[in-house]
Amino acid sequence: MRKDKYIFPAACVSLLLAIGVLIYGVLVLKQNPHIPLVFSTVIIMLYGVMNGNTWQEMRAGMIESISESIEAILIICLIGVTIGTWMAGGTVPAIIYYGFQIFSPRFFLVSVVVLCSVMSLVTGSSWTTIGTIGVAFVGISAGLGIPAGMTAGAILCGAYFGDKQSPLSDSTNFAAAVAKTDLYEHTRSMLYTTGPAYLISLVIFLILGVKYGGKKADISQIQTITAGLKEGFYIGPALLLPLLVLLILIIRRFPAIPTMMIASALGLICTVIVQGENVEEGMHYMYSGYAGTTGIEAVDTLLTRGGLTSMTGTVTLMLMSLSLAGVMRSTGIMNAVLEKTGRLTENSIGLIVVTWVLTFLLSYFAADPYLAMILPANILGARYDALGIRRSVMSRTLEDGGTVVCPMVPWGTNGIYCSETLGLLVGSYVPYYFLGMLTPVVMLFCAVTGIGVRRRGNIDGNTRKR
């Protein structure tokens, strides 16, 4: 590798160009991040050529970087398969059904938070939760005299927290993959920051709810959904078995891939035996996902999900972003830049704060949570290794700055989706979205006190020595 005075400016220019292309492509040209990522990779490759790297080196970097995340790619594919069968098999419908049974208008806001998190946890999608039972809750809250913005805040707190903890969520898997850490370690690590924030939000909603308690609620919307579920599926406690098995396997730290295989096999069994569909249809749901056919719109949108095909976009995005990461690593561009500007990231507090700020700014300006996670992960990942901090700390900081705050970005995909689906302005629910506001505070607290900032080297060779 060449060592001369032009390397630093060249590295800075290439990096800025690469980031610029990415942001321009996504924000101005409204492209999916895939193609702009290819162009960014080409720019970094040109820097590599200038730097004296051979193609073999850069190719090896790409392949190696993707190789490290093959497991995550397989898991994401299998999650799609699992969700497809769980929808068709009636497991998810049963969970929703039983969830509504324990719904209480008395503690409306708290039960909204809890139900939404359960729903997000089992479906792995905050959007599905918001778009279905979220909409129903906003309707009910009108009858209770609770401001819609407050209800929406509660819905989002629950939905996004559940999404972050769900091993079925593609964004959670994505964060773990780009940060190159284990999925379960990532979700456990996130509990340090989102956990307290979630609990505090629950308490706040409990207090806020006291003011509005005692009125009679119009729960006809909920009844429509439960009736639709009952009509479309056989619902019984036996359907909760796949969920139970999944939880046991997760708690026993069973590897994720066989866990998902077993979960999807159980889902298929439910589809065939309990719901009485034939094997051909069951396998079709595994591939292209379940499509709701109850005729009730809210129920159908809730259930139309999953399938391997629903995950291929994320897989390709991962492949692209990991190639970029590999080229960046093999050309050493980040070392060249960080050598001169590394002062900010010399200790763990600075590094975590810089990661968060970078992710946060990117979610605000690039407005895409995936993009917001890709760049800081690639740029700062090596610093975490150098300081001996586990990659899971980075992955949770990425989520704290990216996915958790993204519903607060009015022009971002998440903000637009939430405000359109719930029929509210982003500004009206932001004051009540306590999870998004408290998480950074907790994160800062953790970073300063060192709680949950786990160091490397106590368990295994999970992170790379580089």
Add this chain to the structure above:
Amino acid sequence: MDELKLYRENINGRYNVLSKGMEDLFMSENKRKERPEERKAVLGMSLLVLVLSVGVLMAGILVLKLSPHIPILVCTFIMVIYGLYLGIPWAEMMSKAMESIASSLEAIIIVMTIGMVVGSWVACGTVPYVIWGGLKLFTPAFLLPFTVVLCAVMSTLTGSSWTTVGTVGVAFLGIGVSMGIPAPVVVGAICCGAFFGDTQSPMSDGCNFATAISGAGLYNGVKGMLCTNCPALLISFIVYIIIGLRYSVSANVSSGEQIAETLAGLEQGFHMTPAVLLPAIVLFILLAVKLPAIPTMILAAVSGVVVDVFCQKDSLADALGYLMNGYVGNTGVADVDRIITRGGMNNMMSTVALMIFSMWMAGVLQRVGIISVLLEKISKMVTKIVPLVSLTNILTFVFSYFAADPYLAMTLPSKALEGAYDNLELNRSVLCRSVGNAVLFAPMVPWGSGGLYVSATLGIAVSSYIPYYFMGYLAPLLCILFAVAGIGNYKVNKD
């Protein structure tokens, strides 16, 4: 190599930790787990597992008409269970699978970049221009044989069947379909030419790998393969002439009208100027200077975007969108739209997922040892020339399907049978041309990278073009016939 070793160690380290829980669970469930020893796969069980897997694949793909993803997954599941039964730790099966997937990652990236190239080349007018020119130049009788020759030449010169299929192939499929020749026939012709070049060209990875793994040496190996592949191509060529004549006889007036309509549609949809051939020229220059495949494809796609913006006056956002989502024809003429709605990275996504899945299955299959136990038994059974050559071809064919990867399908039979060839004093070039057929079998495997690539790029299912892909039958047949007749460079040269 160090890099590769490093990541393997890393992966193994990660899996050893993860797998502890798995082992613990199985330990507690199965009391018979006192023996931590791993058992070797036995013939009977292996055959049963193999037959079961074939059954699942056949039933899923042929009977239930599912796309191969889920059946492949089920097969992997079956093999994993057999592996666990044999006492192979999950971690080891997985790390072999990861290795296997990692070895195909470059091909996966190439597939995605070719998706981009096809999308941008259609949008910028290169492909429509070639179709337009081709429709004016060719008659149906002439088209099929010409396609074979052109694809063979291009593929031999560039050493890449995939590039040929993605560029010349897409354009000639358009020409053929517009002339009223059924798409599967045209695809068969394209594949015959393209994959002939891939097996034969010293520029191609497939050819180099076959000559190296069989120990024939490049020159000797290529000579050996030419003996059978050239006649096979010649016969295919003649058959295509005959098929072409049939279509020119039945080429009625409506076909002429149809062509005129297509030409008008293309002229209306695209600005026809020779400048749109620029991306093709760029591609040939890059191939000529031997730039590696991935940058070549990206630059070819970029030149397509530039031409699209300047010649077709599309906005930059649209031009980039075609890279991602592929081109969607909007000329208003249904036939034209159908042949130019192609490409895009999106279109390749399910192919990418399937490639990952089938390499996963291949990795588990290897680690469980089903293949090696079968090979061991079979290779002891043959002691004569004709059965040996036939067996090599059959095994190569079978492993092309099971391993879903031509390289594996070349490696396994040649390693198992090379001793038998030496015992019979056969020239290694005979082994080379038999295992080299794996490259020709590639487009016939619906879940293998070759078949997936062809069907995703050209939009024709593997099963529908297989009957017209003559090279796939003729080459192994000629290998066996030459062994029977005893011709074709087959005794060891003493000097």
